[in-house]
Amino acid sequence: MTNVSVVGRGITKFGKKKDSIxxxxxxxxxxxxxxxxxxxxxxxxxxxxxxxSLANQEILGSIVTNELGLGNxxxxxxxxxxxxxxxxxRQAYQLVKAGEYDNVLVAGAxxxxxxxxxxxxxxxxxxxxxxxxESASGLTFPGFFGVLANRYIHEYxxxxxxxxxxxxxxxxxxxxxxxxQFTTPVELEEILNAKPITDPLGLFDCSPISDGAxxxxxxxxxxxxxxxxxxxxxxxxxxxxxxxxxxxxxTYSSGKRAYEAAGIGPEDVDVVEVHDCFSMTEIIAIEELGxxxxxxxxEALENGLxxxxxxxxxxTSGGLLSKGHPIGATGIAQIIQIVDQLNGSAANQVExxxxxLAQNLGGTGAYSTxxxxxxxxx
Amino acid sequence: MTNVSVVGRGITKFGKKKDSIxxxxxxxxxxxxxxxxxxxxxxxxxxxxxxxSLANQEILGSIVTNELGLGNxxxxxxxxxxxxxxxxxRQAYQLVKAGEYDNVLVAGAxxxxxxxxxxxxxxxxxxxxxxxxESASGLTFPGFFGVLANRYIHEYxxxxxxxxxxxxxxxxxxxxxxxxQFTTPVELEEILNAKPITDPLGLFDCSPISDGAxxxxxxxxxxxxxxxxxxxxxxxxxxxxxxxxxxxxxTYSSGKRAYEAAGIGPEDVDVVEVHDCFSMTEIIAIEELGxxxxxxxxEALENGLxxxxxxxxxxTSGGLLSKGHPIGATGIAQIIQIVDQLNGSAANQVExxxxxLAQNLGGTGAYSTxxxxxxxxx
Numbered sequence: 001m002t003n004v005s006v007v008g009r010g011i012t013k014f015g016k017k018k019d020s021i022x023x024x025x026x027x028x029x030x031x032x033x034x035x036x037x038x039x040x041x042x043x044x045x046x047x048x049x050x051x052x053s054l055a056n057q058e059i060l061g062s063i064v065t066n067e068l069g070l071g072n073x074x075x076x077x078x079x080x081x082x083x084x085x086x087x088x089x090r091q092a093y094q095l096v097k098a099g100e101y102d103n104v105l106v107a108g109a110x111x112x113x114x115x116x117x118x119x120x121x122x123x124x125x126x127x128x129x130x131x132x133x134e135s136a137s138g139l140t141f142p143g144f145f146g147v148l149a150n151r152y153i154h155e156y157x158x159x160x161x162x163x164x165x166x167x168x169x170x171x172x173x174x175x176x177x178x179x180x181q182f183t184t185p186v187e188l189e190e191i192l193n194a195k196p197i198t199d200p201l202g203l204f205d206c207s208p209i210s211d212g213a214x215x216x217x218x219x220x221x222x223x224x225x226x227x228x229x230x231x232x233x234x235x236x237x238x239x240x241x242x243x244x245x246x247x248x249x250x251t252y253s254s255g256k257r258a259y260e261a262a263g264i265g266p267e268d269v270d271v272v273e274v275h276d277c278f279s280m281t282e283i284i285a286i287e288e289l290g291x292x293x294x295x296x297x298x299e300a301l302e303n304g305l306x307x308x309x310x311x312x313x314x315x316t317s318g319g320l321l322s323k324g325h326p327i328g329a330t331g332i333a334q335i336i337q338i339v340d341q342l343n344g345s346a347a348n349q350v351e352x353x354x355x356x357l358a359q360n361l362g363g364t365g366a367y368s369t370x371x372x373x374x375x376x377x378x
Numbered sequence: 379m380t381n382v383s384v385v386g387r388g389i390t391k392f393g394k395k396k397d398s399i400x401x402x403x404x405x406x407x408x409x410x411x412x413x414x415x416x417x418x419x420x421x422x423x424x425x426x427x428x429x430x431s432l433a434n435q436e437i438l439g440s441i442v443t444n445e446l447g448l449g450n451x452x453x454x455x456x457x458x459x460x461x462x463x464x465x466x467x468r469q470a471y472q473l474v475k476a477g478e479y480d481n482v483l484v485a486g487a488x489x490x491x492x493x494x495x496x497x498x499x500x501x502x503x504x505x506x507x508x509x510x511x512e513s514a515s516g517l518t519f520p521g522f523f524g525v526l527a528n529r530y531i532h533e534y535x536x537x538x539x540x541x542x543x544x545x546x547x548x549x550x551x552x553x554x555x556x557x558x559q560f561t562t563p564v565e566l567e568e569i570l571n572a573k574p575i576t577d578p579l580g581l582f583d584c585s586p587i588s589d590g591a592x593x594x595x596x597x598x599x600x601x602x603x604x605x606x607x608x609x610x611x612x613x614x615x616x617x618x619x620x621x622x623x624x625x626x627x628x629t630y631s632s633g634k635r636a637y638e639a640a641g642i643g644p645e646d647v648d649v650v651e652v653h654d655c656f657s658m659t660e661i662i663a664i665e666e667l668g669x670x671x672x673x674x675x676x677e678a679l680e681n682g683l684x685x686x687x688x689x690x691x692x693x694t695s696g697g698l699l700s701k702g703h704p705i706g707a708t709g710i711a712q713i714i715q716i717v718d719q720l721n722g723s724a725a726n727q728v729e730x731x732x733x734x735l736a737q738n739l740g741g742t743g744a745y746s747t748x749x750x751x752x753x754x755x756x
Contacts, residue, residue, distance in 0.1 A: 020509055022507075022509050044612075049430075049436060050430060050436070051504075052427075052428060052430040052431040052501070052504050053430040053431045056500070056503075056504055056508050057504055057507075057508050057509075058427060058428075058457055058459060058504040058505055059457075059458065059459050059504070059505050059506075059507070059615055059740065059741055059744050059745070061457075061458060061612065061745070062458070062459075062612045062613070062614075062615050062740070062741065062744035062745055063507050063615055063744075065612045066507075066612065066613075066614045066615060066616070066619075066744075072611040072612050072613055072627055072628060072631045073611070073612060074468075074610035074611065074612065075458070075612045075745070076456055076457070076458050076465050076469070076745075077456070077457040077458065078454055078455070078456060078457075079436055079437075079439075079454070079455040079456075079457060080437065080439060080440070080453070080454050080455065081436060081437050081440075087454050090452075091454070091469065094473060094476070094478050095472060095473070095476070097476075098472070098473070098475075098476030098477070098478065099476070100472050100476065122434070123430070125434075126429075126430050126434055126435055126436040126437070127436055127437050128437075129400075129435075129437070129441050129444075130434050130435050131398055131400050131435075232452035233450040233451070233452065234422075234439065234440045234443045234444065234450050234451060234452065234453045235440070235444075235450055236440075236444045237437055237440050237441055237444060238444070241444075249450055250450060253450045362437065362440070363437055363440065366437050366440035366441075366444075367437070367439070367440055367453070367454075
């Protein structure tokens with residue numbers, strides 16, 4: 001069995017930034033390279049979703065490789081909507097595990113601010129199947145997850161307050177994360193009375209438009225936090241085709257595959273980052289990943305089971321909701337938070353965690369990746 | 379040593395098409411699946427460059443997987459400018475070789491017609507480093523390759539006629555290829571007197587704007603044309619950084635890696651597809667890949683060495699110049715032509731070829747992939 005580890009990390013502050021996608025990528029990659037003690041890099045993988053439509057820039061793989069002076073090593077950009085970062089990380093892990101490469105630099109980035117609402121909404125909607133009547137109906141991502149939240153509330157007896165508890169918890173975590181986009185304290189009441197976006201989702205239930213980049217160095221060997229396994233699954237990009245609106249099959253299957261490959265279960269996991277593009281999505285994710293029974297996620301929130309002192313702390317980085325969601329960077333930023341937790345150096349450090357999980361979602365369940373990581377030497 | 383083979387092919391006609399990128403992808407993939415005898419597919423990789431900016435559509439991996447009813451298998455889109463198809467093919471090959479998957483469906487597609495010239499030029503220019511002064515100077519891809527052609531002519535004594543010979547040869551091959559975009563016979567005189575694009579390149583020296591899709595099924599085992607090796611390299615995306623304008627280092631290095639991994643050399647190759655985005659690029663490629671000495675490629679054209687009866691037939695498909703260049707599809711279409719040649723069923727069939735080579739370039743040398751393939755049982 002080949003060990004594969006994360007041996008370097010780099011991340012920019014998330015939020016509204018003046019920097020270009022290229023400069024953010026370079027900043028994050030340089031830090032990851034330095035922390036990894038500048039090994040010879042064998043390949044560069046970049047996760048990104050919308051740089052063509054928003055930043056007028058493709059070929060990010062080659063640009064990063066060239067700008068960092070890494071020589072003529074293979075490079076590539078990977079896309080899978082909001083799961084682009086997780087997908088790039090997975091490919092790198094698989095190829096290092098296979099012995100194709102010893103050191104792969106994996107970065108993710110997005111430049112999303114500075115555009116009018118129509119431009120950025122149109123770019124985000126490229127993550128739908130735009131030949132479908134669903135897209136033609138005017139559905140957007142907040143619309144989709146609003147429908148899902150209404151159904152969840154109807155089906156399982158949750159209240160809008162439980163969605164707000166997700167937003168509140170993640171904001172409280174973000175306050176301690178120096179790279180987070182939103183660090184102003186809020187009260188539950190403020191979240192509940194915020195500007196409505198798509199009923200029942202208000203402003204705090206929706207992840208923001210963000211700029212940012214993140215990078216990690218993946219290495220053959222046991223010199224860092226170990227990557228135990230990777231699970232990936234696709235799902236339908238169409239809401240109308242889903243058998244059960246409250247079952248995100250890609251999340252479930254990617255988790256199942258990662259657990260099976262690592263030979264462990266959710267009960268072994270000590271700290272978790274899930275894809276809370278909306279508050280509702282976090283509740284669905286903690287159910288699909290087996291931390292709580294289906295329809296019981298909201299009760300876990302009510303009982304404080306997903307924060308420090310509970311069953312398993314979720315999104316201690318502040319999550320997409322408050323840390324920010326520069327699409328391509330998100331999957332890598334999740335990995336970094338888990339690595340930090342397992343190294344004992346995280347914002348909102350959990351006590352002595354041994355195993356962590358990161359889940360990255362694309363579209364309305366079109367993609368999901370799950371990675372399990374283990375503390376060095378644990 | 380694990381054998382990896384190409385066991386199914388699908389390709390649409392290239393050119394100006396009414397079909398969407400989704401429908402073209404599905405058409406090509408269905409044919410590849412049927413020809414491969416509908417194996418259980420373990421993953422789907424799609425090579426594409428500009429679907430976000432031109433077709434308002436990302437998540438092509440998930441869309442194809444879902445539309446074909448392949449279940450929740452991993453899927454992803456890969457981007458590396460005009461080498462996107464070659465990159466997707468390489469990833470699939472590496473992961474099948476590593477035992478991660480048994481069957482991977484690899485497709486490539488682009489929808490480029492139906493836009494005004496400014497829109498499509500802007501999208502294609504996403505393959506430059508747009509933060510550089512080079513891009514700000516107004517340089518476009520025909521501009522870059524025009525400069526290169528002038529330098530080549532100055533340095534090595536070639537004439538504009540030798541560029542025209544590339545265009546003529548590839549048109550003559552395209553006439554017999556049912557999927558080719560341009561099949562009208564032309565004369566050398568017509569090519570030389572065509573509308574100038576960037577001196578010395580005329581209309582026939584430049585690959586066209588095309589729609590199209592191509593797909594192959596890659597399988598563990600020896601049931602088809604065998605993939606011997608894969609080489610990939612990055613290069614600078616900036617012309618001003620190149621040490622020698624006439625040395626495309628990504629092409630050279632990707633070739634070197636593929637030859638070394640297969641334990642063979644250019645003298646063992648019987649049929650070749652190279653990335654002739656411009657007539658000049660074909661001449662550079664056949665030199666960098668070791669078929670002819672540096673500065674002697676034009677003489678090979680003059681002496682008919684790159685067609686039937688010569689040393690090694692190049693671009694028997696008609697090449698990008700006359701078969702067409704739907705960017706993401708190109709790398710896969712090249713593989714299909716080599717597979718057809720090695721199966722003895724190609725348009726412009728070469729006599730009894732044993733080994734073939736396909737080279738796919740991105741940007742002005744930002745990416746290159748080289749794949750070596752061997753006839754089944756050879």
